[in-house]
Amino acid sequence: AQSVSQHNHHVILSEAASLELGCNYSYGGTVNLFWYVQYPGQHLQLLLKYFSGDPLVKGIKGFEAEFIKSKFSFNLRKPSVQWSDTAEYFCAVNADYGGSQGNLIFGKGTKLSVKP
């Protein structure tokens, strides 16, 4: 079965520190990858997504993620975090485009706390 692993449950950073959140998935075929963010008290919203092409994907609010097929990874990065980035981040995978029900498999999430 497909699965998604997020390595860190809770990350605490100071403002201006660099961020990298790990995400690994278990599926050997074609995948489509997503990062969602849930700010305190707000809806879950899409941060960025990868389908094909350039493996370095840029999203909203200065976030980017790199798809490394050989490592089954899709890590999220931001060079300099702000207090407003405090949120929970979820990695998700859809591995059967065109053939399946098209459902997303989510990781367990990583809470990011940014100290002002």
Add this chain to the structure above:
Amino acid sequence: DGGITQSPKYLFRKEGQNVTLSCEQNLNHDAMYWYRQDPGQGLRLIYYSQIVNDFQKGDIAEGYSVSREKKESFPLTVTSAQKNPTAFYLCASSIELVRDPSTDTQYFGPGTRLTVL
């Protein structure tokens, strides 16, 4: 204002009672989904529907039921058979079932927090 609404925001239920969570969308999306979010567990799919009058079980459907009589509405009933119903429930929709990268984004509602007393 387009979007997905869920009501109520907080819901309390006594053990042994069924309770229904509302989800409405005015995005004209065909596909709708229910997820359950537990601390440290991420989101797990309960049920999904790709079209009116049709729905499919997700990974954790036991103890839940749904209906899809209208395109805009996808209510979830948490039955007394659900052994551990206290959780945060999220509804989502997408233009269609995620088959095409250009139309695949799922949009989420604000959630309902259910507590069983």
